Amino acid sequence: MNPPSRRDLLRAGAVTSAAVLCPSPAAASPPPPADCAPPLGPVRVLPDDPRYADLVRRGNRRFVGRPDEVRVVGSTDQVVSAVQDAVRTGRRVAVRGGGHCFEGFVDDPAVRMVIDLSGLTEVYHDPRGHGFAVEAGATLGEAYRRLFFGWGVTLPGGSCPGVGVGGHVAGGGYGRLSRVHGLVVDHLYAVEVVVVDRGGTARAVVATREPTDPHRDLWWAHTGGGGGNFGVVTRYWFRSLPTPPARLLDFTVTWPWAGMDERGFHRLAGNFGRWCARHSGPDSRARHLYAELILSRPQAGGHTLSGQVPHGSRHLFDELLVALGDGLDVTPTVSAQTLPWLAATLGGENDDGKGWRLKVKSAFHRAALSDRQLHAAYRHLTRTDTDLPAGSVSLNTYGGAINAVPPAATAATHRSASMVLFYLAGWADPAADSRHLAWIREFYRDMYADTGGIPPDGAYVNYPDVDLRTASRPWSELYYGPNYPRLQQVKARWDPRDVFHHDLSVRPPGR
Template identity: 40%
Template sequence: MTQIFEPVTIGRKDPRYIELSHSDNHRFAVEPNEFVIPSTADEVVHALRKAVTDGLGVACRSGGHCGQNFVGAPQRDLVLDMHNLNTVSLSDGGVRVGAGATVDQVQKALFRRWNAALPLGACSAVGMGGLVAGGGYGPLSRQLGLAVDHLRAVEVAVVDDSRNVRLVTATADDTGELGDLFWAHTGGGGGNFGVVTAYEFRSPQHLATEEIGLPRAASRLHVKKVVYPWAMFDESSFVTVIRRFFEWHERHSAPGTPESSLFATFFVKHKSAQVLELMVQQDADVDPDGRILEQFVAGLTEGLPVMGIARGGVMSWLTGTRYMSQADCGDVMGARTASKSAYHRTTPTDDQLSVLYRHLNSDYPGFASYVMLNSYGGEINRRASSETASPQRDSIAKSSWFCGWLESELDGLHLGWLRGLYEEFFAGTGGVPVTGGATDGCYINYPDLDLTDPAHNRSDQPWQHLYYKDNYARLQTAKRTWDPLNTFHHSMSIAP
């Protein structure tokens, strides 16, 4: 007797619908005719098969943290919400993770069950389905690489040209069309090829120190948060501190060094927030005395009339990781947001940093507006650009340009400020961080529709190249093979 799988379905009249219709970015609403919440891969296949048979428009999401309206627009008939596919278990020589598991769930499970770790993001509520599909990076990436550098298999529900739906597993050892499908999920972005139901991770041999095939979690972390009052900065000291942040990473971008165990995030906030905030962590097993961290922090302000208020210390790995994480709870809920990104291969010029100072020091209500500078390089840069679909493999830092607000009538004000800052900073390359030279394009997990608009992207590089560089052609090959009907699409999806 054939078993029928019926996932939970929530329609517009269900009291839970209004909560599900919110994504992380409240500029956008996700309002399909119904949400389907599967708990197994078979339920995903069943729901997807019914949708394509009935000619319904379908999309999926895991954590709901996409910065653009890829799930809600165009309006779908059905949205698969993958939250219940969240198990973390042992697989053949590695670990299997459901696509709906959050970063926090995976970090806790890996550590508490097996004393293991993966280089996942700092935002604890982000879902694995989207994080990994876009490449995935976080505070351990300088030491361990991108999340996709540890990916060994992906399980995905696909739709062929006859509208048949099947579950396919593609592995790192596959060649041909299956090999293309696996490779496409190592940074090709979400919502492009099918519905990912699970990932399997097994680390490269030089990083797989534990029996389950993953890296061992550090026993302790040095963690430090430093708050710098905005009032202590003039333009000269601001430019010097930010330049030193980049210069340190230029000197220490090689893989396998003690310095690659350090990761820093610098929230360079608008003056409305009154402070700039630096967050740093380092593996205490590599540097028990924390000398590298202390020298890094001290070097930023050495000889300047700038003092920070520091807190932190030595913590166990899971506590330290959570201390450094960014949760989506509290007063960030309900925010309308916009973001942009850039990979940096060298230190920006002082003129560019002066542009940053002027915009952050402007008369603008930017309480939740900032540029976030993140450490990059290290183990990430060990691989070649074409080895995974994530092509940026020689950068030293990554930046996220962000603003948040609550009132819809202020959309124009905040979007205008963010565009003005970003486009003036990169004015020398057409308003965007072109590939080659000092920058290397953008990060697909921070999608930015402005890159598709010639009014904002005045460079000779289309948005596809800014995200994927020369890897885009192979992604199109995978798209034609595995999603020939373009069932899975959005405003920045891979074109077949």
């Protein structure tokens, strides 16, 4: 089995047709259309049920849940009932959207009931005027296809079609269109959440960004506060969604490891970082270009740049290639093809890392990597004392329209980065866990040795890393910066019993 690269992981995922389900008739939801089919569920799946193994499995094989029950739901009412049951019987509950979490939050052995949103996948235009409604069990691929074919618009979200809207949006959501159109949450108008009050009663609440909305703080917490913190999101509403380019140039450039010495490695990665730093302003004309440079271990064969520009903007790609080649003696292979937007977005591959054990870490960067960091990256990628099958760090373009938003306007606070780095270790053998985890931990620690082993510009909550619990700065600062106390206030108000928690969840004030 070939190890999954970052590109494999991001581009992968089969896209299945969304079942056409009614909007929930819950009090907080819009009324269902008259000709609607009844919703799926609720279905109680117990451990001896043939469906159980599929429902507790996820892309990252390091984690497999063992809940007493998985409740498959298809309406807001059903979510309210499931949450109420869990609270009444004193069982810890967690919600599964697309199942793409990189940590074991949903699979924690203490979780006794998992609410699975597989029946909440509808995407429609809300007649009440809230905009486009996307139910939280839909995958990004389902949302992209429905929004595009239905209305010619899209979410500027992540590049893996199998990722769930449920967790992705709550954590901010960035993707190939974010440098032009911002994060997904920059378009979030409203959210419906099933919450539990101090008395233990579950109910659905709609919170909007309207300044006069008394629930506005709950909306704000879902603009980057992260999943599994405040309640179960049943749907998101978006207004002013962008139109994607009709066609785009999808490119892949590979610099072979053969002939790539440390000096060449420094040039390539350093040139990319400098290009990003020059072009991360909100008005940069290069904001139309998205790219990720995957620096891999030698057994991968080379370092790969992949990305896209709108059709007609090839010059941006050509300029990037010239910038990356500055002072570099290694000749890359270049392939580029023009594709319709949706075909390029959904991709042709079908592998979201299933079968691999994964550990990831992240870091925002305002500036290019320093020489010391480049040296550390080269050293760890070329280490010969490890048999890690897949190890890489991916440098992704960031900024552009993302950086036009003030850091406190949304819970997603990182609004001045030029890159987000994604560190990945992937392997198959459970017996190798500790040594491969050690590799990525040492790599990350050395990259940020000057700042106590942690990235000074913060980390991305949608790439959660439980190792940060023992970091030299509180993990909450890295993920949320100065927005964390405000998130704690929201927690106190909307989840006073801390029903929804996991290893990196927002803590009630004072904890």
